[in-house]
Amino acid sequence: MANFLQLPLSKCHYSDHSTGTYCDGHPPFHVKSRPRGTALIIEWFCPRGHKLWSWNSQPKLKYGMQGGDFMLSTNILLSGNNFSKIALLFRFMNIRMVTSKTFYSVQGTYCLKSIQQFWEEKRNAIIKKLQSKDRVVALADGRMDSPGHSAMCCTYTTMDLDTMDIISVVNVDKRWVGYKSGVMEKAAFIQTFDSLTKEVNIKEIVTDAHVQIAALMHPERGRYKDQAITHSLDVWHAAKNLTKKLHAVGMISGQKLILGWIKDIVNHFWYACQHTSTREEFMDVWKGVLHHVTGEHEWGFGRCFHAPLAENPDKELIPHGSAAHVALSRIVLNQRWLKDIEKLLTFRTTAELESFQNHILMYAGKRFAFSFGVYEARTLLAALDYNHHNHRPVHVNIKGQVSHKRVYNKKSQRYSVHTVKETKDYGYIPELQTRILEKRLSSAGGLPKRRSIQADDPRALGPLSGISPPPTAELVQTQQRRGQVVIITKSPLHFCGRKLHKCNFCFLQDLCDT
Template identity: 30%
Template sequence: MCGHPSTSRIASTIGTFCRVKQECINCDFQRIWSSQPFIKNVPAGNLLLSAAILMSGSSVTKSLRLFSHLKMVAICRKTFNEHQKMYLLPSIRQVWRNHQEKAITNLKEDESVVLGGDGRADSPGHSAKYGSYTMMDLKLNKIIEIQIIQSNEVGSSYHMEKEGLIRAVNFLKENNIAISTLVTDRHCQIKKWVRENLPDTKHKFDLWHIAKGVSKKLEAVAKLVSGKDVKPWIHSISNHMYWCATSTVDGDGKMMLAKWKSVGQHIQNIHTGHSDVFKECEHGELQGRERKKKWMTTGSAALLKTLDVINNPRLCKDIVMMSEKYQTSRLEAFHSTLNHFAPKMTHFSYWGQTCRTFLAGLHYNENSDREQAITAEGKERFCVAFPKFKHGGYSVKKVYKDPTYDYVDEIIHLVVAFCQEGNKKPLQETPGALCSEFIHPEKDEAVAQHSSRFC
């Protein structure tokens, strides 16, 4: 049920919640509906409830079911869709553009622009409908550009990531921003496109993506009967890759490759005479767990298979391009934030997906520099996690202060302003539906064929 009665009930209920927590008495929601129960004939409580559902990244279906279980009078799905189309989505896009303009202005002042790029599909597998490509300023840890691509715009979901990069680069060129260094994963299409179209840009690869690929191949070798001696070395070889990049401060690719190949001799207990570029190991006397680890036997099947992985020609070409300083790990953190606002298990309209991605960008940018939380005694807070991939191992993580949501107030103020102005300009430009090129049968005919046992 929608209308004035529901507005008063919602306002009364949420107002009660606000009075329980004294610091919320003067919150924006309560002030708006107490001063004007209607905004241009639109019930204020209904509009603000729709805004709260969307800004929190909640599912409208589950939220309205919650109110139904509590026997609370609330808006219906049709009302939410109307509010979203007319006021909420345009407001989110406008606030994102405003924040983006400020980020672009700051980026123009940087003489050496270092960006990270990564794509994300809206569903697992090779059947994704939407793909998002995000560009981040790795120096400031801020999202500066997000592109949404629908799969039928590029032929298939496999090509969405490359198209997202192209659109993002074109956007930056239009704003007179030259990319000095670009850090991405090892996507073959992107590697070729950057090489051919951005000759003045240093293209670097993220370490985690390379190390993950090498670890998977070594784990496959370790599962073989002849490769059981490889397993104790997988973690060490992966760590060695990180060291090869981070210890080469000047980013010399030849030195990185020489250091990388030296691990093939190190695991045989050979620590000198590696190459002309990198002559000997730098670790000094080995102690502790490294001493107890069994050295691999020269000429053994396990060693030969391990060396095949280490000296793989394609891998060696990518080792030369490893990023020595900036990585895309923070982009992966942004994708975790995006999973809250646009979960992969839920389908959204084109602008629903786009604006929820913008919301994730606004939330990330506002909270990307949160300080570490401290205890009552003034000590920094940490937590211990046990990730599944570590098979019983643990990770120590920092605990940060609670996030803030100032961007939500900014969006809601714009929503109210649009409503007061009678601004009804829904976002129109969208790609055609995935089924738009298919032949659409008459419904009665399709039902008749479905019902017939001879179809």
């Protein structure tokens, strides 16, 4: 198509200033097209090879950077995508793509700091509103960046209970805690708590039953014993732990009857935590489940609080004194499990925070590896996304009814329903894009040829493994694979019988005739 474009020129306008000669080239002019990144460049040349005109499908930024390439690199990060996947998509569609070097340079030079600054501004606005409150209840939980015990980073997130807004996101690298991933959550909690207590009036904090955090919040020996802050435990995690214990004992032969009562026992646990305020009250209600499963609803000085039941129960009763009943009693009356029961009676749950932890997977999946700075930026993007869309209204259909969506749970084998909210608008993204673009336009140079490691980058402390890697050539020589037999001898090469090989004077009798 470019060959049919006619330039409004009657001749070549090239001139040599040193000799004073002019080119006398006339149309038709030659047209050449070449790709550059995601752009197409079309150039017109006269018959003598002088370039007359050049057209680029994208606008150019300062220092020659193409606007489309810059925004593509920026939005891959802002949308939570990965360069390798987008590059593969473009390859399958036969579309030119920016190089990985360009993408990582744009990401590290212009995006990461802009995202951090943008998050701090949004966070400060939330903190300013909370400073007027006399009492703030915070939900806190940690998340590792990869499954198993090989985590590199821990993200510790704090949410305000009333507004359900994320008020703190702290990331800790394993290299900052002596290469011990088991203490990253403790270090992240200390960093979070020390910072938040100076900004807002926290009177209660809700976490899961993490042993190290419980030690920090111990009212007599803990690090924060003098701050008079209530430490509550998440009821949802406790109920989940109870479900696992019941399911485990229910799978044992002779105790199968417990499986049919798991849902009722867990619901009773929720009820006991919600309607009691002391350990004694809780135990009076909680122990009643041992009578209820046997069909006994009044005993001694206690009774069940439910309405009258049908004469023919839909579940098989657990006989008193049976193996199933004894196993259930051990769980219900387990002192180790009940030692922190007072922390559950505030009836707090971090379910909304767990929802945000799951939302982080959109930006930082656990099957992908990121450098610390990129991982931190992606968690902040998840927090910006969550806070911006947290309070959006519910969706109303054309009939004026609130929309709902049903979801099937394979584990519980039943359907549940939840309210559908309006589609996300990502209204904060244009402002963030503008910040990043302005940083590029105000820069004093182009993309750096080499990306230097900053002083606060944990990579400056050494490799993640803590061991300096040997040269690749050395690994190639020393590494042995399964099924590969390596024979090392010091004998010289010589020809014997069938082939030229190393032998130790006939130690390979089947090949050597010497």
